[in-house]
Amino acid sequence: MQCSYFDAGLCHSCTLMGVPYAEQLATKEATARTLLAAHDSAVWLPAVASAESGFRAKAKMVVGGSSAAPTLGILDGQGRGVDLRRCGIVAPGIRAAFDALAEAITASGLEPYDVPARRGELKNVIVTESADGELMVRFVVRSRASVAAVASIVSALQEALPQVAVVTANLLPEHKAVVEGAEEVVLTSRSTLPMRVGDVTLQVRPQSFVQTNTAIAGALYRQGRAWIDAVAPSTVWDLYCGVGGFALHAAAPGRRVLGIEVSPDAVESARTAAGALGMPDVAFEVGDATTAVRVAGAAPELLVVNPPRRGLGADLADWIERSRIPTVVYSSCNAASLARDLEGMPSYRVTQARLFDMFPQSTHSEVMVLLERAPAA
Numbered sequence: 001m002q003c004s005y006f007d008a009g010l011c012h013s014c015t016l017m018g019v020p021y022a023e024q025l026a027t028k029e030a031t032a033r034t035l036l037a038a039h040d041s042a043v044w045l046p047a048v049a050s051a052e053s054g055f056r057a058k059a060k061m062v063v064g065g066s067s068a069a070p071t072l073g074i075l076d077g078q079g080r081g082v083d084l085r086r087c088g089i090v091a092p093g094i095r096a097a098f099d100a101l102a103e104a105i106t107a108s109g110l111e112p113y114d115v116p117a118r119r120g121e122l123k124n125v126i127v128t129e130s131a132d133g134e135l136m137v138r139f140v141v142r143s144r145a146s147v148a149a150v151a152s153i154v155s156a157l158q159e160a161l162p163q164v165a166v167v168t169a170n171l172l173p174e175h176k177a178v179v180e181g182a183e184e185v186v187l188t189s190r191s192t193l194p195m196r197v198g199d200v201t202l203q204v205r206p207q208s209f210v211q212t213n214t215a216i217a218g219a220l221y222r223q224g225r226a227w228i229d230a231v232a233p234s235t236v237w238d239l240y241c242g243v244g245g246f247a248l249h250a251a252a253p254g255r256r257v258l259g260i261e262v263s264p265d266a267v268e269s270a271r272t273a274a275g276a277l278g279m280p281d282v283a284f285e286v287g288d289a290t291t292a293v294r295v296a297g298a299a300p301e302l303l304v305v306n307p308p309r310r311g312l313g314a315d316l317a318d319w320i321e322r323s324r325i326p327t328v329v330y331s332s333c334n335a336a337s338l339a340r341d342l343e344g345m346p347s348y349r350v351t352q353a354r355l356f357d358m359f360p361q362s363t364h365s366e367v368m369v370l371l372e373r374a375p376a377a
């Protein structure tokens with residue numbers, strides 16, 4: 001893939017831009033295999049390739065410039081806005097909305113936040129697109145006083161872009177290098193974006209994690225289900241379940257599934273989805289994964305884990321090691337922390353592994369492994 005922003009030196013976020021895609025995929029799989037070399041008997045299924053461009057269903061754009069002429073993109077080394085509205089890895093439906101979003105920002109009168117001067121109000125715009133083309137648009141602002149200005153542009157925005165289903169103002173008062181804050185004000189009648197992913201419809205609320213590449217996430221959940229169904233467990237736990245992608249795919253007659261997730265918004269999303277799908281045996285609880293398993297007093301027949309980049313950590317890996325759970329499905333966006341966690345679970349062998357290219361043009365990818373416990377000696 002070619003990118004004029006990259007070629008002009010304006011954006012280097014996609015570190016593999018210009019590298020032929022087949023080479024990217026082969027290098028990522030070679031890296032993952034090297035990191036998991038201790039499990040050399042694993043069968044690697046063919047890597048799942050992504051579309052090279054237009055694959056990002058979620059765009060986090062820093063707002064710079066001025067209210068009259070906002071930039072949507074990143075900040076340069078001096079903290080000035082760089083406009084990346086034509087970014088080629090973003091889904092076409094999101095890209096097509098950027099001009100109308102910039103016009104809405106101008107109409108709101110909100111001044112973009114000037115990082116070096118610590119002045120201004122509008123920090124970021126976060127846009128998520130469903131496979132059906134609907135959009136969730138979140139304006140990240142510095143203070144509560146700006147919520148009314150965001151509210152004032154909602155109807156004009158929905159007139160210009162009827163596919164905008166959810167609009168929110170997210171409050172980020174601190175001068176911090178994070179994308180969003182803890183408080184969200186929903187400004188539309190709808191607060192949830194239905195997203196068809198794999199074989200289920202997720203119900204995504206604003207502050208919920210959602211996989212950035214919908215097609216690859218669907219393939220990931222289907223592979224997870226295939227591994228789970230081959231074992232046919234009667235109980236499954238999905239730790240770090242987010243909005244429930246793995247748990248909802250794991251549902252089957254006679255099987256109880258429990259998802260654990262730290263974000264209340266994500267758990268509410270997952271419960272809504274399970275309700276809409278008519279899955280009474282799929283439940284979700286808010287909690288820290290490590291604490292939840294410790295207090296549960298029992299263990300499932302099969303465990304799914306999909307932690308953030310830092311991995312499970314020593315405590316949870318140790319709990320799994322001692323748990324005697326026969327089968328674990330571990331999906332990781334960081335093969336280095338996956339390998340580290342596996343060192344703390346020496347009773348488990350990787351029997352199957354597969355790379356899912358969630359993040360083309362970058363060195364990142366998702367690796368999912370099927371872990372089976374060696375029979376006790």
Ligand SMILES: C[S@@+](CC[C@H](N)C(=O)[O-])C[C@H]1O[C@@H](n2cnc3c(N)ncnc32)[C@H](O)[C@@H]1O
Pocket residue numbers: 209210211239240241242243244245246260261262263266287288289290306307308309333
């Ligand atoms: C990589 S995402 C995976 C989400 C989900 N499995 C999916 O496919 O969308 C990791 C999730 O872990 C959650 N999380 C982070 N720390 C956690 C913790 N200590 N306990 C439980 N969940 C946590 C995050 O909120 C996020 O939803």
